[in-house]
């Protein structure tokens with residue numbers, strides 16, 4: 330199932346089938362290490378000018394632009410979760426820390442009539458998610474991975490983590506959340522991948538919709 334036009338991550342990992350205490354979603358297998366996986370180059374980011382934009386159909390109709398300092402004032406949270414790539418590789422027990430999406434959305438809510446969102450990385454990579462996905466208990470704006478600030482290739486300074494969805498749903502180098510009244514499709518969702526991407530329902534491909 331690994332092919333070039335999928336949100337996979339190439340070869341080079343070592344497989345493992347031992348010692349995992351919790352069940353894996355259907356069709357996934359554990360790997361012990363993963364090479365970073367993304368389209369294009371790792372962007373250079375200046376925290377002084379960095380902003381997280383919350384736009385589109387916001388409750389107050391305004392576009393909000395948070396600086397790194399403002400993001401840092403929001404409550405922090407952390408947890409351990411598996412990372413499921415649609416290439417069927419699962420990296421177990423990643424420790425993530427950052428700001429809960431729920432805490433962000435409490436302060437900058439979408440319009441009640443806008444259940445959809447696009448999450449944008451710098452350079453245009455984006456994924457479509459729902460507001461419900463962003464309100465999931467483990468939906469996270471991650472700043473740290475395994476106790477360290479995100480490495481540049483893993484999304485520094487900020488990446489979206491949605492453990493209940495496949496990895497492609499979480500842009501690294503996150504720069505914007507945009508709310509919508511109508512469904513939109515993101516980068517991979519326009520290229521044959523599932524609108525929702527729930528790992529437990531194995532929603533990999535658009536033809537399953």
Ligand SMILES: Nc1nc2c(c(=O)[nH]1)N[C@H]1C(S)=C(S)[C@@H](COP(=O)(O)O)O[C@H]1N2
Pocket residue numbers: 336337338363364365366367368413414415450451454482483496497498499500501502
């Ligand atoms: N900006 C951006 N974010 C991205 C991607 C990408 O191509 N660009 N790939 C996604 C996919 S398919 C996966 S599996 C994970 C990989 O994260 P990792 O490189 O930290 O393992 O990042 C996701 N976020």
Ligand SMILES: [Mo]
Pocket residue numbers: 336337338366413414415416496497
């Ligand atoms: Mo992926």
